[in-house]
Amino acid sequence: MIASAEVRTRRVDRYRAAHSYGLVLGLVTIVFVFTSVAPDAAWADSTLVLLESLTLVMALWTSGLAQTNSKLSIALVGLATASAVALLVFGGTFFRAVVLSLAGLLTMATIAAVALGIVDQGEANVKAVTGAICVYILIGLLFVYAYGVIALASSGDFFAQGTDGTRSLRLYFSFVTLATLGYGDYTPAHELGRTLSVVEALFGQLYLVTVVAVLVSRMRGRAPARP
Numbered sequence: 001m002i003a004s005a006e007v008r009t010r011r012v013d014r015y016r017a018a019h020s021y022g023l024v025l026g027l028v029t030i031v032f033v034f035t036s037v038a039p040d041a042a043w044a045d046s047t048l049v050l051l052e053s054l055t056l057v058m059a060l061w062t063s064g065l066a067q068t069n070s071k072l073s074i075a076l077v078g079l080a081t082a083s084a085v086a087l088l089v090f091g092g093t094f095f096r097a098v099v100l101s102l103a104g105l106l107t108m109a110t111i112a113a114v115a116l117g118i119v120d121q122g123e124a125n126v127k128a129v130t131g132a133i134c135v136y137i138l139i140g141l142l143f144v145y146a147y148g149v150i151a152l153a154s155s156g157d158f159f160a161q162g163t164d165g166t167r168s169l170r171l172y173f174s175f176v177t178l179a180t181l182g183y184g185d186y187t188p189a190h191e192l193g194r195t196l197s198v199v200e201a202l203f204g205q206l207y208l209v210t211v212v213a214v215l216v217s218r219m220r221g222r223a224p225a226r227p
Helices: 002-017 022-037 042-062 071-090 092-121 126-153 167-178 191-222
Strands: none
Touching: 022 042, 022 126, 022 167, 042 071, 042 092, 071 092, 092 126, 126 167, 126 191, 167 191
16 A cells, blocks of 8 residues: 555655646636636635635646645635635625735736746757646636626726626637737726736737647657658
């Protein structure tokens, strides 16, 4: 049994050392789907900040920056749990804004952790591309939280169509903007919202034509030529 445990430990260590972001991508996908289908309720915001903290812990572990049982990882989960409980107990706009802001900060930290892990690999491979996909989705989620905070903090409607939108609608708007599709069915009503949407569109466009394109092209360059 001890030998079996040692084998599992070595397997986990190898997975971590390989910077394989499959588990991170799985958690990011769960966050994306949950954001899309969950109702606009306090428990959903609380669940989101907990999921984001777990995603960050997994990204730190995969990138080799922290163990899952490190003081940093425990502190991050503890902070997310405390804010989630506070929202459930006290409710209100203030605590919702705090929880969404914390979720955004955790998302930013996850982006940084994955990016450092990609750079640390020193080569373009499938794992690096997987990490880059994680970053792309996380950027879209980051702006979802930003739009949510603006909607809560502003006195008027976030969208010019006369609504703050649901979380699902803001997710739709964020990724339509990130992908520069420009449907135009929903547009920000305030200057800050418009500025952020322009920044997001620039991020999305530049990210695809630089980071992802460079990684894919280098992978093709490393592929052996067929006879």
